[in-house]
Amino acid sequence: MKYVSKDRLCDFEFHDSRWSFVSWEDGNLTVKLWELNIHKDAEQNDCGKDMEIKEAIVTFIGIKNFTYTLPRTWQKDENGNSYTDDPLVVYDGDEAVQRFIKELESSHYASSMYFKEIDGGYEFGGIGNEWISVEFAFDSVTVEWDEYCGKAWYWGHKYQKQKLVLETPKGELTVDATVSENTEPVCANGIEIAPPGFGIVLKYENKAIFSGHFKTLEEAFEGLKAALPEGVKIKEVQP
Numbered sequence: 001m002k003y004v005s006k007d008r009l010c011d012f013e014f015h016d017s018r019w020s021f022v023s024w025e026d027g028n029l030t031v032k033l034w035e036l037n038i039h040k041d042a043e044q045n046d047c048g049k050d051m052e053i054k055e056a057i058v059t060f061i062g063i064k065n066f067t068y069t070l071p072r073t074w075q076k077d078e079n080g081n082s083y084t085d086d087p088l089v090v091y092d093g094d095e096a097v098q099r100f101i102k103e104l105e106s107s108h109y110a111s112s113m114y115f116k117e118i119d120g121g122y123e124f125g126g127i128g129n130e131w132i133s134v135e136f137a138f139d140s141v142t143v144e145w146d147e148y149c150g151k152a153w154y155w156g157h158k159y160q161k162q163k164l165v166l167e168t169p170k171g172e173l174t175v176d177a178t179v180s181e182n183t184e185p186v187c188a189n190g191i192e193i194a195p196p197g198f199g200i201v202l203k204y205e206n207k208a209i210f211s212g213h214f215k216t217l218e219e220a221f222e223g224l225k226a227a228l229p230e231g232v233k234i235k236e237v238q239p
Contacts, residue, residue: 001057001144003044009122009141011042013152014115019126021104023059023096029138030059031104035188036143037152050152051078052190053145062139065121068096071131071206076173096134103128105202113208131206147192164202164229165236172235177202177224179217186213200224204232 005011014036022030033056040049072086091099104110110128121137158181166173179200186194194213198220201210211224227232 002146003144005042005044005143007140008042009115009117009143011039011044012143013037013154014112015017015041016153017115018109019104019112021101024072024101028059028061029063029097030057032056033058034109036152037154045148046049047148047151049149050155051148052150052152052187054147054149056143056145058144059142060136060138061141063097064137064139065092066096066100066136067092067134068099069135070135071133073205075170080174100134101133103130103132111208127208150187153187157182157186162200163238164234165238166204167233167235169231173204174238175202175204179220181217182213206231211217 014033017036018034020032020034022032024030033053036053036056037050038045038053040047040051045051068091070089070091072088073083074082074084077083106129109131110126112124112126114123114124114125118135121135123135124132126132160179160181162177162179164175164177166175177200179198181198181203182196184196185192195215197213197215198217199211199213200220200223201208202224205210209224209227209229211220211227214220214223221234221237228234
């Protein structure tokens with residue numbers, strides 16, 4: 001391939017990238033990624049801005065310490081403290097790897113909410129058929145690609161956290177929402193998919209709920225209300 005980056009994951013932005021399974025052999029995991037973005041100051045990027053890679057092949061060599069944690073449903077008690085009645089179930093080794101592969105295959109791809117470095121390795125959090133939480137380490141990693149398809153979708157965009165109080169069938173629940181303000185068009189695969197505007201996303205019962213893109217923040221909140229599951233309403237927007 002034209003571009004190759006080795007052991008430089010810090011050059012990339014993985015949030016909202018789509019992961020698909022390619023191969024698992026001799027402890028090496030290969031995946032295909034779309035909507036992976038690379039920083040403007042990376043050696044392979046001479047475009048002067050963060051860019052979206054059209055299609056990348058990522059190979060993790062020497063996978064070790066692989067764990068897969070089953071999703072749990074969290075609630076708030078009367079004091080606002082988080083708790084869950086679901087047991088903590090963590091798989092490790094080959095079974096954990098196979099569960100991750102199954103998610104990548106059965107849903108055709110998994111959307112990454114984050115892929116970040118942690119003590120002793122990396123953590124992936126994302127959405128396939130269910131919320132996916134895996135951790136693993138590796139000896140080295142290679143990212144390969146042939147071309148860019150446009151500027152990164154977040155280039156010129158702003159984000160802020162917002163706490164929302166929801167009325168749910170199980171009682172009140174306070175959740176974190178992310179409000180995005182796009183000062184430039186939103187692009188994916190080099191194609192404009194939304195004009196400048198606002199969007200809101202939150203996670204409820206291990207699922208990401210998105211408002212859609214709107215011209216005003218008020219319209220985005222109306223879109224979010226319409227996207228919430230039946231019986232769930234926004235009671236309060238906290239500062």
